[in-house]
Amino acid sequence: MLGLDRALQSCVCSSIASASSSSSAASFSSCLFSPCCLPAREQRQRRGSLLCRSSGVRSSETMESTLKEIREGASVLDMDARATVGGGVGDVYGEDRATEDQLVTPWTVSVASGYSLLRDPKYNKGLAFSAKERDAHYLRGLLPPACLTQELQEKKLMQNLRQYQVPLQRYMALMELQERNERLFYKLMIDNVEELLPIVYTPTVGEACQKYGTIFRRPQGLYISLNEKGKILEVLKNWPEKGIQVIVVTDGERILGLGDLGCQGMGIPVGKLSLYTALGGIRPSACLPITIDVGTNNEKLLNDEFYIGLRQRRATGQEYSELLHEFMSAVKQNYGEKVLIQFEDFANHNAFELLAKYGTTHLVFNDDIQGTASVVLAGLIAALKLVGGSLAEHTFLFLGAGEAGTGIAELIALEMSRQTKAPLEECRKRIWLVDSKGLIVNSRKESLQHFKKPWAHEHEPVKTLLEAVKAIKPTVLIGSSGVGQTFTQEVVEAMSSFNEKPLILALSNPTSQSECNAEQAYKWSQGRAIFASGSPFDPVEVNGEMRITGQANNAYIFPGFGLGLVISGAIRVHDDMLLAASEALAKQVRQEDLDSGTIYPSFSNIRKISAHIAANVAAKAYELGLATRLPRPADLVAYAESCMYSPVYRNFR
Numbered sequence: 063m064l065g066l067d068r069a070l071q072s073c074v075c076s077s078i079a080s081a082s083s084s085s086s087a088a089s090f091s092s093c094l095f096s097p098c099c100l101p102a103r104e105q106r107q108r109r110g111s112l113l114c115r116s117s118g119v120r121s122s123e124t125m126e127s128t129l130k131e132i133r134e135g136a137s138v139l140d141m142d143a144r145a146t147v148g149g150g151v152g153d154v155y156g157e158d159r160a161t162e163d164q165l166v167t168p169w170t171v172s173v174a175s176g177y178s179l180l181r182d183p184k185y186n187k188g189l190a191f192s193a194k195e196r197d198a199h200y201l202r203g204l205l206p207p208a209c210l211t212q213e214l215q216e217k218k219l220m221q222n223l224r225q226y227q228v229p230l231q232r233y234m235a236l237m238e239l240q241e242r243n244e245r246l247f248y249k250l251m252i253d254n255v256e257e258l259l260p261i262v263y264t265p266t267v268g269e270a271c272q273k274y275g276t277i278f279r280r281p282q283g284l285y286i287s288l289n290e291k292g293k294i295l296e297v298l299k300n301w302p303e304k305g306i307q308v309i310v311v312t313d314g315e316r317i318l319g320l321g322d323l324g325c326q327g328m329g330i331p332v333g334k335l336s337l338y339t340a341l342g343g344i345r346p347s348a349c350l351p352i353t354i355d356v357g358t359n360n361e362k363l364l365n366d367e368f369y370i371g372l373r374q375r376r377a378t379g380q381e382y383s384e385l386l387h388e389f390m391s392a393v394k395q396n397y398g399e400k401v402l403i404q405f406e407d408f409a410n411h412n413a414f415e416l417l418a419k420y421g422t423t424h425l426v427f428n429d430d431i432q433g434t435a436s437v438v439l440a441g442l443i444a445a446l447k448l449v450g451g452s453l454a455e456h457t458f459l460f461l462g463a464g465e466a467g468t469g470i471a472e473l474i475a476l477e478m479s480r481q482t483k484a485p486l487e488e489c490r491k492r493i494w495l496v497d498s499k500g501l502i503v504n505s506r507k508e509s510l511q512h513f514k515k516p517w518a519h520e521h522e523p524v525k526t527l528l529e530a531v532k533a534i535k536p537t538v539l540i541g542s543s544g545v546g547q548t549f550t551q552e553v554v555e556a557m558s559s560f561n562e563k564p565l566i567l568a569l570s571n572p573t574s575q576s577e578c579n580a581e582q583a584y585k586w587s588q589g590r591a592i593f594a595s596g597s598p599f600d601p602v603e604v605n606g607e608m609r610i611t612g613q614a615n616n617a618y619i620f621p622g623f624g625l626g627l628v629i630s631g632a633i634r635v636h637d638d639m640l641l642a643a644s645e646a647l648a649k650q651v652r653q654e655d656l657d658s659g660t661i662y663p664s665f666s667n668i669r670k671i672s673a674h675i676a677a678n679v680a681a682k683a684y685e686l687g688l689a690t691r692l693p694r695p696a697d698l699v700a701y702a703e704s705c706m707y708s709p710v711y712r713n714f715r
Contacts (some may be wrong), residue, residue, distance in 0.1 A: 076659035078232030118334040176200030184347070185426035187711050190215060195714050212711050218294075223258075229266040234277055236262060240336070241280055244346055248709035251340035256665045259337075260598050263617060265572030268318045274326035277369040280454045284331050285325065287372050291385055295392040307348040307628050308402045310334045313356055315376070315409040319575035323465065324358030325371025330406050334429070334620070340622025341705025342672045354389060356382055367474065382412075388554050390420055393429060399633050401691065402624055404429055410464045414513050419610040423626065427635050428510055431469035433616040434641045435621070438470045438540065439477060439565065440647035441594055441614050441661045448592055448656055449537070449563050454478045454492065456565075459536035461527050461577065462543035463497040466569065471495060477641055491519055494534050501533075502503050531556045538565040541577030545570070549578035554586035562590065569596035569614055580611040594661055612660035623674030626679025629698075629705050631691030639682045647671065669706065676702040 075094040080547060081539055097263025180186050187195075189210040196202050210218075219239065226232045236258065240247040251258055260266060270277065290297050331351030338344045356377040363369045377385070405428040417428045427433070437584045442453065449456075460467045460473060466644050471493045478489035495517045501524035502510065502517050510518060524530045531539065531553055539557055541549055549568055557564040564587055568577035580599035583591045589604040601608045623643050627635070650663040650671045663671060677698035683689040697700035 071640075106376075113518065150287070154279065176202075176204055180204060183240065183242055183610040184647045185714075186243050187212075188215060188246070188710055191714075196567060197715060212246065212249060215246055216253065219250060221255060224711055229261060230269050230273070230277075232261045233266050233270050237282075237332075238279070241282075245709045245711055247336075248340050248346070248707070249593040251336065251671065252709060255340065255668055259615075259617060264318065265574075265597050267329050268320055268572040271317050271323050271329040272320060272327050274323075274329055275363075275366060275370045275588055278370055283328060283353065283495060285328070285353050285371075286389060287325075287355035288357070288377060288381070288385060289372075291388065291692050294385075294388050295396060298392055298396045301350060303347045303350070305348055306397045306401055307333065308338055308351045308404065308624050309346055309350045309352055309397075309442050310338075310404045310406050311352040311354060311389075313354040313408055313412070314358065315372075315407070315412070317407050318571045320572070322358050322363075324359045324360060324363055324369070324375070325353055325355045326363070326369070327407060328353040334404070334406060337617050337622050338624055340621075341617060341668045342625040343669065343702075344625060344674070353384065357383065372427045373659070386416065390424060394424060400425060400628075400631055402427060402627050404620070404624070406430070408509070410513070413465050421635070425633055425635060427620070427623070427627075428465070428469075429616055429620050430465040432473075432635075432640055433620045434466045434542070434569070434614075435469040435473035436623070436644045437536055437614050437616055437619045437647065438569065439473050439641070439644040440618070440651075441612060442474065442538065442565075443477075443569070443644060443648035444651040444656070444661045445565055445592055448661070449565055452481060454482050454484070454489065456492070456537045457534060458493045458538045458540065459530060460493070460495045461539070461541045462500060462570075463495040463514050463517065464542065464544075466542035468517065468542070470542065471517060473637070473640060473644070476637055477644070478639065487516075490498050490516055494519065494521075494536070496524075496527050496530050506553070522533055528553050528556060537561055539567070541568045541570055543570060543577060544575050545577070546575045547578065549583070551582070551586045554578065554583060554591070558587040558590060563592055564590065567594045567614060569594075571596045571646075573597040573599075580609070584609060592659070592661065604642050609659035612655075614662065615665075618647055618668070618671065619675065620664065621668075622646075622675030623679055625672060625702060625705070626676035627683065629676060629695075630680035630683040630689035631700055632680075632683040633690060634688050634690050636682070636688060637687055638686065639679045642678040642682040643675050646675040650674060668714040669703075673699050673702040673706070 113575075122630070164673075179199055179201070180188075189205060189208055190212050191199075191205060192209055196205065198230045223232050223235055226235065236247065239250070250264070256702050259404055284297060284301055286294055286297055294379045310331035312327045313331050314324045315322050316427075317323040317327045317330060328351065331353065333681050335346075335349040335351050338349055357372045357374040358364060359376050363371070364373055384660060385700075390403070391565040393401060403420075403424055403426045405413060405426065407427075407430065408416065413428055413431060417431060418427060420426045446452065449694060453474065458471070460471060462469075471490070473484055475493060478484070478492065479486045482489070495514070497514070499506070501521060502514055502519075503521045503523055507515055509519045521533070524533055527548065528550070536557070539549070549566065554564075554566065557566065566583050568579075568583070568588075570576055573579075576595055576597050580593055580595065580602050583593040584602050589609075593609075594614045596614055598613050599611040601610050604611075623639070626632075626639070626643075632639075650667070652663065655661070655663055680689065680698050680702070684694045
């Protein structure tokens with residue numbers, strides 16, 4: 063039951079009319095749940111229970127508007143979704159805003175039976191329902207007698223999770239919790255982020271995607287396939303939540319370093335959006351994971367009886383472009399100008415084209431190109447405190463010239479140009495890329511893909527990475543190849559031969575695809591390397607001291623970046639926002655972090671870090687004239703923190 067039944071509706075109407083005439087919200091609030099509603103309340107005992115909270119005062123104008131909506135038959139849930147909170151982002155964050163209890167939220171109502179309540183992940187609290195709540199909401203007998211606090215529930219679940227020896231089992235247990243009790247899931251994530259991040263994100267999410275058809279239980283997000291061509295707007299309207307702020311979408315063609323996983327790539331958008339909420343504070347109901355299924359070229363999946371996607375080869379060319387264009391148009395039509403669309407794990411040829419095509423018409427962001435670049439740049443800025451010099455004084459060599467490699471290279475060049483005021487083309491000459499055919503040089507320019515051409519410099523051809531290291535003599539070596547164990551002992555030793563502190567970043571995910579591991583980097587460099595990776599590695603003992611490996615994890619950047627776009631009401635993403643995010647993250651690296659060997663801050667402070675990143679990004683949006691939420695808040699960090707979703711249980715009256 064989504065609206066009030068007729069008897070209750072009639073009572074509410076008369077209550078509002080009375081409250082409006084006397085300018086008193088108190089009479090309206092009390093009448094809703096007073097004995098005068100007894101007939102309606104008797105009916106709801108058969109239909110369901112009334113969950114409510116009441117505080118604050120509505121203006122007479124708002125009262126009249128509410129009265130009109132009820133007379134026109136609008137559901138109370140619909141009105142709640144449109145209720146605004148004075149000063150701030152109430153229209154965006156609604157009842158989920160962290161500071162809701164201190165602000166003016168007149169009343170919210172939703173209807174659910176006791177049994178249905180226990181199966182609604184948004185409201186279910188399990189054994190944390192108090193005795194009073196169990197009586198009020200028809201839960202007596204549906205739960206064991208014990209009443210537990212959320213903290214005790216959290217303790218029990220963490221004990222259970224730690225008993226699993228296989229990471230995929232932990233992943234499945236966490237996904238089951240998310241489907242059962244949303245707030246407890248995010249409470250677990252926030253309080254145990256360093257332990258659980260590798261489970262819901264890399265590297266475990268890669269294995270989950272590979273086995274997604276086998277472990278599939280309950281659909282999460284939207285699946286838009288070629289079968290829905292011409293009906294995508296209709297499909298979007300099937301999603302129950304209307305106030306969507308962030309969409310993460312993939313077509314599954316290049317999942318991490320694992321290749322084409324087709325429809326099973328849905329694990330990536332689901333995982334990313336879990337982090338948007340846990341680390342960036344975007345409310346869960348504002349997040350929408352989407353998979354665009356155009357088929358797969360993975361023969362193993364096509365022959366797998368448990369595969370959940372289209373059993374056909376990938377659509378390409380015009381058919382693919384038309385489906386994506388319909389999708390982008392439908393998203394904008396259904397959710398408006400300010401919904402963030404994050405492209406995730408598209409193949410190179412599509413990723414660059416989509417970003418270029420829709421960057422000027424939609425609020426779009428590619429985490430593989432831009433997010434990776436921003437987090438790596440932040441690490442490099444922080445590492446300068448250890449190696450000395452400015453960015454422009456260093457020479458960079460990349461293994462890998464795809465989305466990540468060229469995206470990182472371009473952002474480094476942009477930051478160099480900003481710092482030195484030198485032309486971008488000149489700054490690019492400090493950066494060299496190696497692909498599968500060797501060093502990218504001018505003599506190869508005609509055969510290069512368009513996104514590689516800016517990195518073709520004058521040099522004789524070089525076939526291997528080791529030869530390139532010896533020829534270029536870089537101070538920074540960055541791996542984004544997706545191929546494991548390519549930073550060999552010879553390569554690391556060569557880097558160490560002409561650098562006192564070689565800076566080595568092995569960024570490929572998952573762990574099996576990392577160019578080298580932490581122990582190898584430290585051992586082969588006699589403990590002198592400054593090392594960071596894309597996958598997590600255990601601390602390594604070097605010369606009697608423990609070195610903590612910094613993880614160049616996109617999770618540092620995209621949650622706070624997205625929050626900054628949302629709180630500013632940004633309508634476009636600009637490169638300067640990425641630089642602003644990098645600078646904010648680099649400033650969060652403390653001296654004790656550097657002393658332990660890491661060039662990134664601890665994930666235990668990630669929400670604070672995300673708030674600072676969001677504030678920097680929002681400030682840049684206001685500066686560039688791309689922000690629509692006016693006036694600009696005086697303290698953007700405090701404002702970002704106030705807008706973050708809180709997973710703490712609400713009290714039901």
